[in-house]
Amino acid sequence: MKNNRTIAAVSTAAGKGAIAIVRLSGDKSEQIARKILCAENNKIKYKEMNRYALKTSAVKDDVTAVFFKAPKSYTGEDVVEIYCHGNNGIAEEIVLECIRLGASAAENGEFTKRAFLNNKIDLTQAEGIIDIINAESKASINAAYSAIEGDIFKEIETVQKEILSMNAEAGAAVDYPEENIEEVTAQQLLKRINTQKAKLEKLIKSYDGGKKMKDGVKVAIVGEPNAGKSMLLNRLLGCDRAIVTDIEGTTRDTLEEKFEYRGIIFTLIDTAGLRETENEIEKYGIERSYKAIGKADVILSVFEPNKSSVINDGDKSKIIKVLNKSDIYLGGNEDYDIKLSAKTGENVEKLKDLIFEKTCKDISANGATLTNARQLGAVESAFDALERAENSAKNDAFDCIISDLNDAYRALGAVTGAFASDDVVNEIFSRFCVGK
Numbered sequence: 001m002k003n004n005r006t007i008a009a010v011s012t013a014a015g016k017g018a019i020a021i022v023r024l025s026g027d028k029s030e031q032i033a034r035k036i037l038c039a040e041n042n043k044i045k046y047k048e049m050n051r052y053a054l055k056t057s058a059v060k061d062d063v064t065a066v067f068f069k070a071p072k073s074y075t076g077e078d079v080v081e082i083y084c085h086g087n088n089g090i091a092e093e094i095v096l097e098c099i100r101l102g103a104s105a106a107e108n109g110e111f112t113k114r115a116f117l118n119n120k121i122d123l124t125q126a127e128g129i130i131d132i133i134n135a136e137s138k139a140s141i142n143a144a145y146s147a148i149e150g151d152i153f154k155e156i157e158t159v160q161k162e163i164l165s166m167n168a169e170a171g172a173a174v175d176y177p178e179e180n181i182e183e184v185t186a187q188q189l190l191k192r193i194n195t196q197k198a199k200l201e202k203l204i205k206s207y208d209g210g211k212k213m214k215d216g217v218k219v220a221i222v223g224e225p226n227a228g229k230s231m232l233l234n235r236l237l238g239c240d241r242a243i244v245t246d247i248e249g250t251t252r253d254t255l256e257e258k259f260e261y262r263g264i265i266f267t268l269i270d271t272a273g274l275r276e277t278e279n280e281i282e283k284y285g286i287e288r289s290y291k292a293i294g295k296a297d298v299i300l301s302v303f304e305p306n307k308s309s310v311i312n313d314g315d316k317s318k319i320i321k322v323l324n325k326s327d328i329y330l331g332g333n334e335d336y337d338i339k340l341s342a343k344t345g346e347n348v349e350k351l352k353d354l355i356f357e358k359t360c361k362d363i364s365a366n367g368a369t370l371t372n373a374r375q376l377g378a379v380e381s382a383f384d385a386l387e388r389a390e391n392s393a394k395n396d397a398f399d400c401i402i403s404d405l406n407d408a409y410r411a412l413g414a415v416t417g418a419f420a421s422d423d424v425v426n427e428i429f430s431r432f433c434v435g436k
Contacts, residue, residue: 006032008098009106010091011435017086022094023435024080024103025111030067032101033080036094037065044080054084056097061090075111076118109432116417116425123417123428124152127372130431131214138263139363143213143371152375155203155368156412159196159382163409166192170401189401190393193386196408200383203370209363210371212297216258216265217359220296222289224310227302228324232342233257233270236352254288261352264360269296298359300351305329309336320354374424375415382411 006026012019024033033044037052044050044067054063063084073079084090099105112129115121121129128147135141146152169185221229234240237259255270271289293299293311301311302322309321323329323336327344338354340347370376389404413419 006103007106007110008032008095008103009111009435010095011081011111012086012091014088015086016088019083020086020088020091022082022084022091022098023106023111024082024098025073025075025077025106025114026103027078028102029078029080032098032103033065033067033082035101036097037063037082049083054082054094056093057100058097059090059093061085071118071120074120075114076120077114106434108434109429109436110434112432112436113425113429116429122150122153123420123425124156124375124415125150126417126428127375129436130428131371133433133436135214136258137213137216137260137265139213140216140265142263143210143369146367146369147371151368152203152370153416155199156415159199160409160412162192162196163405163412167402167405167409170398170405174398174402186393186396186398190390193390193393197383197386197390200379200386203368203379204376204383206364206368207370207376209360210369212264212360212363213369214371216267217297217355218267218269218292218295219298219300219355220269220271220289220292221300221302222271222293222311223302224304224307227304227307228342229302230255230270232300232302232322232324232340232348233268235342235345235348236266236268254292262356262360264356264363266355298355300355303336306332308333317358320351320358322351378411378414381414382408385411 004027006024006028008022008024011021011023030044036056037044037054044065046067046069049064049066051062051064054061061084063082065080065082068074068079068081070077070079082094084094095105109130112121112126116123116126124147128144128149132141132144132148135144166189170189172185221233223229233255237257254272256267257270258265258267260266269292271292297318299311299319300322301309301319302324303309304325305323305328309319311319320338321336323333323339324342326339326346327341329339338347338351340351342348370379385404385408389401389408392398392400392404410419414424417425
């Protein structure tokens with residue numbers, strides 16, 4: 001898709017710094033840049049960063065600039081990047097001057113969207129770019145970089161190529177029935193379909209770990225009043241974030257804070273103490289506690305010596321029974337997963353390891369990893385289509401095989417963007433900042 005508009009925007013974050021970058025993309029990029037840069041022979045040198053005297057109608061500056069000729073640029077179009085001093089006023093004035101000279105203000109993510117439309121990147125790489133910008137942990141950075149490197153695209157492309165090959169064989173069976181190749185082809189297709197199903201199943205299973213690498217792990221800290229939940233939150237964070245008193249019911253609402261451990265972001269949710277109460281405000285806080293429990297990836301059920309866990313139902317694989325106040329523990333209750341003291345810090349680091357092992361031990365940043373629900377939904381649709389193709393192959397229904405394989409191919413195309421709707425594409429790029 002060719003866009004005749006030349007766009008301009010500041011590509012660096014607002015604020016003072018060493019440099020700010022203004023980016024131009026489109027057919028008029030060099031022409032506009034020449035008018036505001038005092039370039040030798042009125043020309044900007046291709047692929048060379050040189051120094052220029054910038055002059056607009058309002059400001060002057062000593063800048064550097066570089067010209068990328070289409071299609072060897074980020075967007076696939078002619079691109080000029082101007083590096084001025086890191087003052088918002090200078091950068092914004094350069095953009096305004098570019099607009100006066102015929103450029104348009106870039107929309108959110110328009111530079112990257114043009115890269116996608118010009119086949120420089122696919123949709124998974126575009127999502128990787130926005131993810132790496134917003135990443136909050138080392139794991140989320142690595143997951144995003146994997147997508148930018150094209151790991152998801154390569155895996156999808158491999159499956160799509162095999163689907164096309166299988167479709168050709170199924171088509172031959174339909175178009176040339178006199179060759180008597182139906183039974184042999186059906187057997188071959190069945191084996192190959194199962195191979196591709198296994199690849200998609202592996203991708204689907206990667207989503208749980210990919211989501212945790214990208215968004216982190218939610219940890220709900222629950223228990224009766226005065227079990228030491230808020231003190232434990234402070235210990236895990238390494239700072240005094242929650243108010244701690246001997247008065248029961250101090251925590252009336254959920255409190256969320258994050259910390260990074262072994263490359264993963266963990267969101268701790270301190271909750272109101274669980275008990276029967278007539279206090280309306282406390283009741284509301286307890287309702288929120290149960291909502292937090294439902295959304296958590298892991299639940300720390302904290303209790304005191306001579307008491308027991310208040311959370312015993314539900315998915316037990318998500319529950320870690322934490323006996324707190326080990327500094328005053330005299331024995332008795334042995335039904336716990338870990339014994340610690342939030343007051344002294346004893347075994348708190350071991351609790352971090354236990355949380356990590358329970359939620360993240362199978363996470364791998366190597367290879368293709370799905371990181372969002374859009375990708376997961378499309379791969380699941382492709383997997384379902386291959387299951388239909390498998391059943392069709394078992395029944396020698398070659399017309400159905402072709403239809404099912406086509407459905408799988410198109411579903412995978414939605415992952416990479418080849419068959420994504422305009423609404424989906426626009427929604428993805430709307431999440432970008434202006435200038436990216």
